[in-house]
Amino acid sequence: GAVVSQHPSWVICKSGTSVKIECRSLDFQATTMFWYRQFPKQSLMLMATSNEGSKATYEQGVEKDKFLINHASLTLSTLTVTSAHPEDSSFYICSAKTGGEVEQYFGPGTRLTVT
């Protein structure tokens, strides 16, 4: 149980374009989803927290107009990187949890490369 999927697993896009990453909880209802970014040899950096049906809460320094997060249902959250630039190339990981639990269940991650 508690499986989280991400799609795509990797994506290459051209500078200036937008890319959408999906995060789905497959066998549970995710009241809260988290989006992380991880650069090589660094730890996870929380970008934003989203609760179903509410606007996402972004961490300091994360541009909400550049990283659009939508959590429209209890099983799906999306992260759209708008006007991507090479410096946005990173490993993006989502996680999900239900309201009564502390543990976050992680998706397999999405490797984004912007050329």
Added chain:
Amino acid sequence: GQNIDQPTEMTATEGAIVQINCTYQTSGFNGLFWYQQHAGEAPTFLSYNVLDGLEEKGRFSSFLSRSKGYSYLLLKELQMKDSASYLCAVLDSNYQLIWGAGTKLIIKP
């Protein structure tokens, strides 16, 4: 500020035991997690400690001392597949995970 410290890298021999330490200073405490992360993959859950003491789960054990702001992950009977990064993360008063930078564990034959 909030801070979690763990060694950057450790090396151990196959079949041996290794202890990875983690010290933390956070605004509130609602538990400490250890995750394993292989290169290019997402973290996988290893353990969760919220009370003082040792939690044993197979070859892996995790210890917590809240008064000292200290935890360790103990790996026994090391296998080559244990080569990975081990991340310590604390759940703060807002139930937000604060992550350490991770410890890269290298296992040698």
